Amino acid sequence: MSDTFKAVLLEQDENDEVSASITDVASDALPEGEVTVAVEYSTVNFKDGLVINGNVGRLVREFPHVPGIDFAGTVEASDNSMFVPGDKVVLTGWRVGEIYWGGLSQKVRVKGDWLVALPDALNTRQAMAVGTAGFTSMLCVDALEAHGLAPENGEVLVTGGAGGVGSVAIAILAKRGYTVAASSGRRELTDYLMELGAAEVLDRAGLSGIESRPLERERWAGCIDVVAGKTLAAVLAQMKYGGSVASCGLAGGNTLETTVLPFLLRGVNILGIDSVMQPAENRRHIWRRIAEDLPLDKLDAMTNLATLADVPELAKAILKGEVRGRTVIDVNG
Numbered sequence: 001m002s003d004t005f006k007a008v009l010l011e012q013d014e015n016d017e018v019s020a021s022i023t024d025v026a027s028d029a030l031p032e033g034e035v036t037v038a039v040e041y042s043t044v045n046f047k048d049g050l051v052i053n054g055n056v057g058r059l060v061r062e063f064p065h066v067p068g069i070d071f072a073g074t075v076e077a078s079d080n081s082m083f084v085p086g087d088k089v090v091l092t093g094w095r096v097g098e099i100y101w102g103g104l105s106q107k108v109r110v111k112g113d114w115l116v117a118l119p120d121a122l123n124t125r126q127a128m129a130v131g132t133a134g135f136t137s138m139l140c141v142d143a144l145e146a147h148g149l150a151p152e153n154g155e156v157l158v159t160g161g162a163g164g165v166g167s168v169a170i171a172i173l174a175k176r177g178y179t180v181a182a183s184s185g186r187r188e189l190t191d192y193l194m195e196l197g198a199a200e201v202l203d204r205a206g207l208s209g210i211e212s213r214p215l216e217r218e219r220w221a222g223c224i225d226v227v228a229g230k231t232l233a234a235v236l237a238q239m240k241y242g243g244s245v246a247s248c249g250l251a252g253g254n255t256l257e258t259t260v261l262p263f264l265l266r267g268v269n270i271l272g273i274d275s276v277m278q279p280a281e282n283r284r285h286i287w288r289r290i291a292e293d294l295p296l297d298k299l300d301a302m303t304n305l306a307t308l309a310d311v312p313e314l315a316k317a318i319l320k321g322e323v324r325g326r327t328v329i330d331v332n333g
Contacts, residue, residue: 003026004025004026004027005024005025005105005107006023006024006025006106006308006331007066007105007107007308008021008023008052008066008068008105008311009021009023009064009065010051010052010060010063010064010065011064012055012063018054018055018060018063020052020067020311020312022308022309027107030101030109031100032109033108033109033110034078034079034111035075035077035109035111035115036078036107036108036109037074037075037091037110037115038073038074038106039072039103039108039331040073040125040330041071041072041124041329041330042068042070042071042072042128042328043070043128043131043132043326043327044311044315044318044323044329045069045132045133045318047069047097047098048069048097048102049315049316050319051065051067051097052067052311059098060099065101066097066102066104066108067097067102068096068102068103068104068105069092069093069098069103070091070092070102070103070128070131071096071102071104071105071108071128071331072091072118072127073088073089073108074087074088074089075087075088076107080112082112082117083115083117087117088117088118089117090127090128090287091103091108091110091114091115092132092135092275092283093114093132093275093276093277093278094110094111094114094276094277095276096108096110096114104308104329106332113280116280116283116284116287118287119287119288119291121292122291126296128326128329129299129300129302129326129328130168130290130294130326131164131328132275133163133164133165133326134299134326135283136165136248136275137166137168137224138168138172138286138290138294139273139275140165140246140248141173141224141289141293142286142289143271144222144224144271147244148242151176151177151178153222153243154179154221155179155180155199155219155220155221156173156220157180157181157202157220157222157223157224158180158181158183158224159182159223159227159231159235160225160226160251161183161193162184162186162192162193162325163251163323164323164326165226165248165249166182166184166224166226167193167196167324167325169224170182170193170196171196171294173197173224174196174197174198174295175293175294175295175298180197180198181198181199181201181202181220182196182200182202183201183206183231184202185205185321186324192302192324192325195298195301196301197298204231207230214237214259214261214262215237215261215262215265216234216238217238218238218239218240218266219238219239220239222243223235223239224248225245225246225247226249227249227250227251228249228254228255229250229256230252230253231252232245232247232252233256236262236268236270239266243266243268243269244269244270245269246273247273299326301325302325303325303326303327304324304325304326304327304328306327307329307331308329308331311329314327314329
């Protein structure tokens with residue numbers, strides 16, 4: 001094992017200002033844990049953007065700190081009976097990158113229960129092209145189908161379609177035979193969304209910029225919503241009888257001003273989706289579904305490759321909504 005490894009290291013000064021740098025970190029600085037992983041790929045997520053850009057929201061409480069809420073790589077050493085050196089593994093969630101040192105690093109040490117053995121159909125780069133965003137997308141699809149959604153029920157809407165969650169969700173739904181509509185505030189990405197499988201692209205302003213009535217014409221059999229706020233309120237008013245919305249984000253704000261009428265008169269459901277603390281068995285189920293239901297050619301088309309040196313600028317871009325699809329970080333590149 002090398003005595004040092006490269007990582008994005010966050011440090012806090014006496015004025016509580018947080019700065020990020022690409023630094024050589026001593027291997028004996030790794031936190032306690034059962035499994036040491038040689039990381040191959042990670043990603044930059046919205047939470048990472050908050051943490052790297054001044055620790056917005058104080059998600060990190062102890063410094064120095066390594067961000068990165070997900071990673072994929074090869075087990076280097078293990079005291080956990082489920083994993084042996086050489087195993088390919090993936091991790092998302094568990095507050096890694098927030099409370100615990102994360103994956104924007106060439107090495108990590110974590111609890112074995114947090115890891116999932118990588119399905120044979122996926123390599124580590126593809127696993128991080130999926131990442132937390134794609135894992136969340138599959139959680140949404142799985143929850144909607146568990147509540148009765150099927151292709152013959154009608155159209156499914158994906159809000160925030162050009163982002164990581166939205167892009168993967170469109171590709172999965174299209175492969176499973178659904179008619180997908182995507183909403184986005186970036187009309188210049190219409191062709192990109194159609195290539196992923198969207199049958200129609202809606203301007204986000206058409207959902208969030210109008211004062212909707214408590215009930216509108218029924219249109220959507222299901223919805224994956226990453227926006228919340230006015231967009232979610234408008235979508236609820238347009239849901240078909242018995243339809244469900246998988247709510248997994250708050251890009252448009254964390255408030256929801258609506259009425260109970262969609263729930264009482266149309267039996268509409270809001271399904272809250274949390275990817276961070278999912279039980280281990282469901283994680284394995286979701287990764288198996290990803291390997292089966294996500295078209296890898298579409299995944300490759302939405303993926304951009306970057307290095308640790310690119311992370312600070314990517315962290316700024318993701319907070320501005322300027323990142324399209326999935327960005328994979330080659331931590332050894």
